[in-house]
Every structure is written in C-alpha cells, then in structure tokens.
Amino acid sequence: MKLRDGLRMATRSLTGHRLRSALTVVGIVIGIATVIIFASFGTSVQTDVVSEFESTSASEIFVVTGDVGIGDDGGFFAGSLDSFALPAVTTYDIDQLRNIDGVESVLPRGSVDITAVSYSGQTLVLDSLTATTPAAFTEEDIVSGSAFKSGVSGEVVLSESAVERFDANVTVGDTITVNREDGSETVTVVGIATQARGGFGSFGDFSPTVYVPTDPYYQESGPTATSANQGVDQPAYRQVTLVAQPDEVSDTRKRVETYLNESSDATQVLGDVGITVQSTADLVDGIESVLTDIIRLVTGIGVLALFVGAFGIANIMLVSVTERTKEIGIMKANGARNREVMLLFLTEAVLLGLAGAVVGVPLGLAVGFGASLYAEVGFTVPYIWIAIASAMGLVTGIISGLYPAWRAARVDPIDALRYE
Amino acid sequence: MAESSESGAVVRVQNVTKEYELGGTVTALDDVTLELPESSYTAVMGPSGSGKSTLLNLIGALDTPTSGNVTVDSRNISTLSESERAQLRGTQLGFIFQTFNLMTRLTALENATLPLVFAEWDRTQRQTRAQDLLEGVGLGDRIHHLPRELSGGQRQRVAIARALATDPTLILADEPTGNVDTETGNEIMELLAETNKRGNTILLVTHERRIAERADRIIHMTDGTITRVEETEATA
Numbered sequence: 276m277k278l279r280d281g282l283r284m285a286t287r288s289l290t291g292h293r294l295r296s297a298l299t300v301v302g303i304v305i306g307i308a309t310v311i312i313f314a315s316f317g318t319s320v321q322t323d324v325v326s327e328f329e330s331t332s333a334s335e336i337f338v339v340t341g342d343v344g345i346g347d348d349g350g351f352f353a354g355s356l357d358s359f360a361l362p363a364v365t366t367y368d369i370d371q372l373r374n375i376d377g378v379e380s381v382l383p384r385g386s387v388d389i390t391a392v393s394y395s396g397q398t399l400v401l402d403s404l405t406a407t408t409p410a411a412f413t414e415e416d417i418v419s420g421s422a423f424k425s426g427v428s429g430e431v432v433l434s435e436s437a438v439e440r441f442d443a444n445v446t447v448g449d450t451i452t453v454n455r456e457d458g459s460e461t462v463t464v465v466g467i468a469t470q471a472r473g474g475f476g477s478f479g480d481f482s483p484t485v486y487v488p489t490d491p492y493y494q495e496s497g498p499t500a501t502s503a504n505q506g507v508d509q510p511a512y513r514q515v516t517l518v519a520q521p522d523e524v525s526d527t528r529k530r531v532e533t534y535l536n537e538s539s540d541a542t543q544v545l546g547d548v549g550i551t552v553q554s555t556a557d558l559v560d561g562i563e564s565v566l567t568d569i570i571r572l573v574t575g576i577g578v579l580a581l582f583v584g585a586f587g588i589a590n591i592m593l594v595s596v597t598e599r600t601k602e603i604g605i606m607k608a609n610g611a612r613n614r615e616v617m618l619l620f621l622t623e624a625v626l627l628g629l630a631g632a633v634v635g636v637p638l639g640l641a642v643g644f645g646a647s648l649y650a651e652v653g654f655t656v657p658y659i660w661i662a663i664a665s666a667m668g669l670v671t672g673i674i675s676g677l678y679p680a681w682r683a684a685r686v687d688p689i690d691a692l693r694y695e
Numbered sequence: 696m697a698e699s700s701e702s703g704a705v706v707r708v709q710n711v712t713k714e715y716e717l718g719g720t721v722t723a724l725d726d727v728t729l730e731l732p733e734s735s736y737t738a739v740m741g742p743s744g745s746g747k748s749t750l751l752n753l754i755g756a757l758d759t760p761t762s763g764n765v766t767v768d769s770r771n772i773s774t775l776s777e778s779e780r781a782q783l784r785g786t787q788l789g790f791i792f793q794t795f796n797l798m799t800r801l802t803a804l805e806n807a808t809l810p811l812v813f814a815e816w817d818r819t820q821r822q823t824r825a826q827d828l829l830e831g832v833g834l835g836d837r838i839h840h841l842p843r844e845l846s847g848g849q850r851q852r853v854a855i856a857r858a859l860a861t862d863p864t865l866i867l868a869d870e871p872t873g874n875v876d877t878e879t880g881n882e883i884m885e886l887l888a889e890t891n892k893r894g895n896t897i898l899l900v901t902h903e904r905r906i907a908e909r910a911d912r913i914i915h916m917t918d919g920t921i922t923r924v925e926e927t928e929a930t931a
C-alpha cells in the first residue's frame with residue numbers, strides 16, 4: 276500500500292466517526308493546550324521579571340548580613356530583612372567599601388521606626404521610614420521634585436505607592452506629619468519617586484515607602500555596632516547595596532567579599548554568622564532557576580492531562596479494532612499484509628494525536644497570550660514548548676495506537692470474515 | 696517439489712489434513728487430494744460442516760494445513776511468509792463470499808479498487824479499471840453508491856468486480872448465491888461463467904445442485920473427505 280493511500284484510508288475511517296474522533300481529539304487538545312498555556316505564561320513571566328531586573332538594577336551588588344540564599348531555600352523573600360539580618364555593617368565599613376576598586380557608589384539602607392504618617396487629616400499606619408542616600412535615586416526613579424540632601428533634616432521623598440494611599444493629592448512642597456512613639460515631626464515632601472535603588476528585588480517599592488536621608492535619621496536613631504577597626508560604636512546597617520562599574524561587576528563582587536569577610540567591622544560583629552554578597556546576575560540566575568522549576572512543575576500537570584488523552588485514544592482505537600474486525604478480514608483477503616493493517620491503525624492514532632496538537636497549540640498560545648495580557652507581562656512565544664507539545668501529540672498517538680494496531684494486525688482473516 | 700506439472704494445474708492439494716483444536720480435535724479436512732487445472736470450473740458440494748469452506752480458505756492462503764501441501768500457482772503456501780501469502784491473495788486470488796463482505800463506508804468504486812490499493816496501483820489507473828469492471832457487471836450507474844444503498848444482487852456484483860480487479864488466476868466463491876433470490880443468483884452465475892470463459896479458474900462452493908451443475912465438475916465432500924468427483928454435462 277502506498278503511504279498516500281494509507282493516509283487517505285485512515286482519514287476516511289476517522290471522518291466516518293466524526294463525533295467520536297472529535298471527542299477523542301478533545302482529550303489531547305486539553306493536554307497539549309494546558310502544556311502550552313502554562314509554558315507560555317510561565318516563560319513570559321520569567322522573561323518579563325528577568326528583563327525588568329536587569330534593566331533596573333544592572334551592576335548592583337547586594338550585601339546582606341546573615342546567611343541568605345536565593346533559589347534553593349527561598350529564604351531571600353521570606354519575611355522582612357529585620358527578622359534575619361543583623362545591623363553589622365558600620366559607617367567605617369561603608370567608607371572602606373566606597374574605596375574598593377570598581378565600586379561607583381554605596382547605598383546603605385536602613386529603617387527608622389515610626390507609627391504613622393498623616394497628610395491633610397488622613398493618617399496612614401506605617402511602621403518605618405526607609406533611610407537611604409540621595410544617590411539611591413536615579414533620574415528615572417524621580418517622578419517629580421528631587422532627592423533629599425544628606426545631612427538635612429525635615430525633607431522626605433515619597434514613593435508613588437505612598438502618594439496613592441492618600442486620598443488628597445500630595446505634591447512636591449507639601450508637608451506631612453511623621454508620628455513616632457515619642458512625638459511627631461513635620462517634614463516637607465521634596466520629591467516623589469517610583470523606587471530607590473538598593474532595595475531588594477528592585478521591582479519598584481510596592482508598599483508605601485517614605486524615604487529619609489540616613490544622615491541624620493538613621494545615624495541618630497538607628498542601631499549601632501562596635502567598629503573593631505576604630506574601637507567605637509557606630510551606626511550599623513543590615514543591608515548595603517553597591518553600584519559597580521558595569522564591566523567589572525564580577526571582580527568587584529569578589530573584592531567586596533574579600534574585604535567584608537576578612538577585615539571588616541561586620542565580620543567581627545557577626546562572628547559565625549556569615550555575610551551574603553550577591554550581584555544582580557546571581558539573583559537573576561536564582562530567580563530564573565526558581566521560575567524554571569515552577570514552569571516545569573506546572574507543565575508537568577499538563578503532561579498528565581495528555582496521558583489521560585492518550586488513554587482516550589487507546590480506548591477508542593481498541594473499540595475501533597473490535598468494531599472493524601470484519602473490515603480487517605476483508606482487507607487481508609484483498610492483499611493487505613499484517614504490517615499494512617498495523618500501519619493503517621497506527622496512522623489513525625497518530626492523526627488523532629496530531630489533530631490534538633494542531634488544535635491544542637494555537638488554543639494554548641491564545642489562552643497564554645490572554646493570561647499575559649491580563650497579568651500585564653510581555654508575551655514570549657515558547658518555541659521549545661511548541662516543539663515539545665507537537666512532538667508529544669505525535670508520540671502520544673504512536674504510543675496509544677501501538678497496542679490497538681498490533682491487535683488489528685493479528686486479527687485472523689477467517690474469523691474476521693465470518694464475523695457478523 | 697511441484698515437478699509433476701504436466702497439465703499446468705493452478706492449484707494442487709496433496710494429502711491435506713486440517714485439524715482445529717477446540718477442547719478436542721476437530722478434523723475439518725482429512726487427507727484431501729485435489730487438482731484444479733488451468734481455466735477449469737469446479738464446484739464443491741456437501742452437507743454443512745463437511746469442510747467445504749475450510750478447503751476454500753486453505754486454497755485461498757487464508758490459512759495453512761495441519762499436514763500435506765497446498766500449492767497455488769506452483770507456490771507452496773505453507774512455506775510462504777505472512778506477507779507473501781497476503782501478496783498472493785491480493786494478486787493471484789479473488790474472493791466472493793455469501794455475505795458479500797464489502798467495506799461499508801466505501802463506495803462501489805472504492806470497494807472494487809481495494810485489491811489494487813494493496814497491489815500499489817496508481818489511483819487513476821485503478822479507478823479506470825474498477826469502473827470498467829463495474830460497467831461489465833452492469834453497475835455503471837451505481838459506482839458512487841455505498842453498499843447500503845445497493846440491493847443484495849448489486850452488492851454481490853460489486854464483490855465480483857472486486858474479485859476480478861487484479862485479473863486473478865483463481866476465483867474462490869463461497870456460496871455466492873446464498874443470500875440472493877433465484878433470478879439474481881442466475882445473473883451472478885452468468886457473470887461467473889463469462890469470467891471462466893475469459894480464462895479465470897473458478898472454485899465454487901454451493902449447496903444447490905442446480906448451481907453446481909454450471910461447473911465442469913462437481914466435487915462431493917462428506918466429513919472432511921472427497922467422496923465422489925462428478926463430471927457434469929457442461930464439460931461436454
């Protein structure tokens with residue numbers, strides 16, 4: 276039998292049972308579409324997150340006291356910094372870090388306890404101010420106004436998310452009241468920013484944030500640690516972000532690590548507790564690997580759905596072999612070889628599997644695209660998964676069709692021709 | 696092995712026994728020997744269960760004997776592979792059954808082309824061939840009909856056209872008139888007679904003496920053995 280005739284006959288059999296074939300294909304479509312939906316949406320989120328990360332915080336090196344990792348234990352995102360990091364990086368350390376080759380700027384970050392902020396009669400509960408330096412604000416970060424000045428009291432920068440929390444429209448030049456446990460202070464909003472560099476994740480500061488200069492706010496009321504190098508107590512930070520020269524991130528990171536681990540005040544304060552130094556590249560790798568794991572897991576669920584579809588094909592093909600026993604006998608009496616009968620049934624199963632892919636892939640892409648639109652992430656076409664899913668349609672067809680086709684080939688023509 | 700072909704026999708059945716194991720042993724054919732000369736027309740008669748269909752199936756290479764040799768076109772079917780037997784059926788043999796055995800979802804034309812599909816003929820060539828044959832059996836105006844849209848007699852004619860498609864050496868007909876009325880039966884027998892005149896060897900199984908008498912000779916079977924070979928008047 277010629278291949279083309281085999282295809283024609285297989286197609287005829289399938290279209291002869293339109294509804295049944297369609298329902299069988301639906302099982303495969305669901306499996307393949309699920310794979311594509313999860314893969315395309317997952318890949319899109321991954322690409323989006325990673326590119327955002329890279330564009331907003333390229334060449335940053337994060338220093339956190341305490342052992343935190345990303346990826347394996349996921350501790351990086353768990354809980355607030357205060358719960359696991361110790362104030363250990365002293366002002367002396369910060370000066371030393373600033374002098375390391377390849378470091379462009381040092382952005383310490385700390386929090387100053389407060390109880391609330393209020394504006395125009397509305398009070399917003401907020402447990403801390405975020406202390407940082409003016410260098411933490413890049414031009415793109417500032418929406419209006421400017422950064423505060425270091426050493427100046429009474430000036431703050433609000434994050435956009437903080438501005439949105441107030442019903443009344445806060446603009447640059449307005450004053451807000453900061454309430455602490457021991458009193459309150461009226462400060463002027465000098466700028467509004469989307470975020471400040473030096474925070475973790477750098478996806479922008481989602482929660483409402485009020486930024487103040489470390490000098491004087493953190494230095495006056497923040498925690499302190501003993502500077503082993505200078506023999507006095509100094510304000511100390513839990514977290515510092517370094518901006519490295521873009522072409523020297525990796526080497527700079529090593530130098531920073533060496534300093535921190537060998538001669539810093541921080542290492543004396545921390546003792547056995549380690550210090551974590553990670554560059555954006557490390558973080559991106561970590562996030563990528565976490566997301567890849569998630570995509571694999573969820574896509575695996577789709578593969579399970581495909582399994583169910585495979586059983587559907589096998590089931591229908593077995594029914595079909597029984598129903599068509601007589602046809603098989605007729606074909607054999609007219610010269611069909613066992614191999615040809617087998618191929619004919621296998622072709623049917625493969626066509627069902629491929630039909631599942633042909634319908635399932637575009638459907639999955641459409642839903643994945645819709646989900647990306649909804650989640651406001653850029654859509655990335657998951658080419659590899661399209662190939663994998665199509666191959667899975669084919670393989671599903673072959674595997675689920677093998678046993679029924681083998682049964683068909685083994686039909687005894689004499690029995691079959693007697694079959695009523 | 697088949698060196699004794701002085702007479703050009705198409706089929707040679709030598710001491711063939713066929714047993715079925717079903718709990719006990721059923722001997723369907725018991726030491727049967729038979730030759731079908733080229734272009735001969737042979738009928739097989741006998742009571743139900745006497746082994747007529749079994750003999751036909753062995754000669755049709757649909758089955759192999761328990762012992763003895765069945766030679767078709769000087770090829771011993773016991774020594775052929777499954778695929779070679781399939782090829783033999785597809786090209787040298789044509790089957791006609793009591794129950795027509797047409798593919799229900801294929802049209803008359805497509806049914807008639809079936810052996811040509813497995814013999815790998817070109818699509819256009821095989822359609823031309825099948826159309827000619829259908830016209831020959833008087834179904835020129837029914838070629839695109841499905842079997843269920845045809846009468847019993849018409850279906851059997853499609854089956855005859857199909858059996859003739861590859862112009863086989865031997866036509867095996869197992870009670871071809873069993874499911875049609877007398878008049879239609881006569882028309883079918885007419886077609887077979889014409890076919891035989893064109894040179895195809897025919898082996899026909901029937902219950903009816905009247906039908907069997909169309910053949911050159913009648914082989915009578917009882918309990919798996921040939922009891923009598925009768926030359927008919929048609930031979931003269």
Ligand SMILES: Nc1ncnc2c1ncn2[C@@H]1O[C@H](COP(=O)(O)OP(=O)(O)OP(=O)(O)O)[C@@H](O)[C@H]1O
Nearest residue numbers: 715717721722723742743744745746747748749750
């Ligand atoms: N596949 C089989 N398995 C077991 N026994 C079988 C098989 N095929 C035929 N037989 C037995 O072999 C014997 C001969 O059967 P066969 O079909 O050849 O008879 P027949 O002469 O064609 O009868 P009928 O006129 O009823 O068609 C019977 O006893 C039958 O039961």
Ligand SMILES: [Mg+2]
Nearest residue numbers: 747748749869
């Ligand atoms: Mg019979």
